Amino acid sequence: MEALMISALGLFALGVIAWEAWRERVRESNRIPADWHAALGRIANEQELGHYRHARQGILQACRRIEHHQESARLARYLHVRLASLLAKDPIYTEVVRTISSACAEEPAVSEVVLCLTLGDYLVEDIRQCMAIAESFGQIRRREAGADSLVIPRPTPSM
Numbered sequence: 001m002e003a004l005m006i007s008a009l010g011l012f013a014l015g016v017i018a019w020e021a022w023r024e025r026v027r028e029s030n031r032i033p034a035d036w037h038a039a040l041g042r043i044a045n046e047q048e049l050g051h052y053r054h055a056r057q058g059i060l061q062a063c064r065r066i067e068h069h070q071e072s073a074r075l076a077r078y079l080h081v082r083l084a085s086l087l088a089k090d091p092i093y094t095e096v097v098r099t100i101s102s103a104c105a106e107e108p109a110v111s112e113v114v115l116c117l118t119l120g121d122y123l124v125e126d127i128r129q130c131m132a133i134a135e136s137f138g139q140i141r142r143r144e145a146g147a148d149s150l151v152i153p154r155p156t157p158s159m
Contacts, residue, residue, distance in 0.1 A: 040082055052090050056129050059083050063136035092122055096130035100153055109152045
């Protein structure tokens with residue numbers, strides 16, 4: 001009889017915990033506007049299809065939209081986390097950021113031309129797109145130096 005009572009009490013506790021978790025999830029999903037859900041879904045679909053350039057373009061537009069529209073801080077953090085998780089699946093972005101970090105281990109900045117030559121397997125358009133996203137995330141900053149631009153990494157805990 002005691003075992004039955006303890007089992008029933010345990011099941012009741014699990015039910016309450018599951019109900020609270022479900023309520024919290026519904027409450028969180030209601031706080032995110034539908035247009036953001038749609039945008040994140042489109043970006044994820046593009047990545048699943050292997051259209052990484054289109055996905056990066058969507059991520060860059062989303063980053064600029066967050067900057068210009070001054071979304072709430074909580075929503076902006078959530079969106080940045082979701083966008084960062086999508087970027088983690090992009091093979092070119094991760095390679096560009098890794099190359100910038102390793103090139104800047106020896107010198108404080110790397111030239112954009114040197115970076116493009118180092119990443120010769122990728123298109124310049126893809127590399128510049130990745131640098132623009134990394135700049136939006138605060139991972140790097142660019143500085144013009146004559147006809148070339150220098151890429152300087154910023155140590156951030158975001159990625």
